[in-house]
Amino acid sequence: NRATLTTMSLTLDTLNAAEQAEVARIRETLGVCSWGHTIRTSRRIARAILADGWWTWNGRFCDPIVKPVGLGLYDVAAKELEPKP
Numbered sequence: 001n002r003a004t005l006t007t008m009s010l011t012l013d014t015l016n017a018a019e020q021a022e023v024a025r026i027r028e029t030l031g032v033c034s035w036g037h038t039i040r041t042s043r044r045i046a047r048a049i050l051a052d053g054w055w056t057w058n059g060r061f062c063d064p065i066v067k068p069v070g071l072g073l074y075d076v077a078a079k080e081l082e083p084k085p
Helices: 002-013 017-032 043-052
Strands: 039-042 055-057 060-070 073-080
Touching: 002 043, 017 039, 017 043, 017 055, 017 060, 017 073, 039 043, 043 060, 043 073
Parallel strands: none
Antiparallel strands: 039 073, 055 060, 060 073
C-alpha cells in the first residue's frame, strides 16, 4: 500500500540527526549480533525502527521486534525474516 509506505518514510524523516544516527547504530548492531540480542532505547527510536520494517545486513534479513519494558523504554531485537512461500 503506497499510503502506508509514505507514512513509514515520514517517521524516519521526522527524527533529528542524532536520532537518525541512533536508529542506524541500533540496526547495524542488531544485524551483526546473534538473533535475540536486545538493545534498550527510547519509545521514539523504537517506534521509528519498527515503522521502517525489515532490513538486510551482510546477507541477513532482519525483522525488528520491539517490547516495552516500562518508563518509556523499549527493548529492540531482531529475528530472521522468513520469506513467504
